Amino acid sequence: MNRPAAALPRLTTPVLAQVLERRVMGLVIGAAALVHLVLMRFDLPAWPCVVRSAVGIPCPGCGLSRALTALLHGQWRDALHLHAFAPVILGGLVLISGxxxxxxxxxxxxxxxxxxxxxxxxxxxxxxxxxVGYWLTRLLFFRTAFIDSTR
Structure with a gap:
């Protein structure tokens, strides 16, 4: 019975707070996200997905850049269609940068x-x-639509 109780503290370990502890990391994350989104906004070459380049399958974050760009333009439906976590990620980026x-x-x-x-x-x-569950669901059950949406 000790195993579940021992695992519980790991689930509640402050992950985001640890990122926030590092001011320079927050500035780098915010600047990198801003540069990437500006490149995407003006249809300039942006950073490719490392996982997709290496393994050939979309990563859990594939589609987020375009989703965030759509979200910043007020296109909520398009953003959520591209990646359901776009509002959460945008909130996290604003929190980390702020x-x-x-x-x-x-x-x-x-x-x-x-x-x-x-x-x-x-x-x-x-x-x-x-x-991760969202990514696996898209990958296993909606593979074609998922891969097409990330191109």
């Missing part, structure tokens, strides 16, 4: 609040598991 820009005292309070929330709810772990 926290990196806050003064240290406010940033500290924000990180502590996020860590408490993650420990209490396990939401970040749940979202990551759900993302």
């Amino acid at each position: 926290m990196a820009l806050l003064p240290e005292a406010a940033r500290r309070r924000g990180i502590e609040a996020v860590a408490r929330f993650e420990r209490r709810t396990g939401l970040t772990a749940l979202l990551l598991v759900t993302l």
Whole structure:
């Protein structure tokens, strides 16, 4: 019976809070996302999917760049059709970038609040598991439509 109880703390370990702890990482993530989305917006060559290039199948995040671009243009239906996690990822990017820009005292309070929330709810772990499930569902049951939508 100890196994499930031992696994529970792992699910509620603050993942996002650990990313927020690293200000430089937050700035790099925000800048990289912004550059990538600007390249996509102007139909310029953007970074290709490493997983798809190496293995030949779309990764769990394939379609997110176009979905985020559609979302930023207010095209919610198109964004959700391309990738259901687009609003969640956009929220995460805004949170990570915004926290990196806050003064240290406010940033500290924000990180502590996020860590408490993650420990209490396990939401970040749940979202990551759900993302993998979403990817597998698309890959196994909607393969053709999924692969076509990521080209």
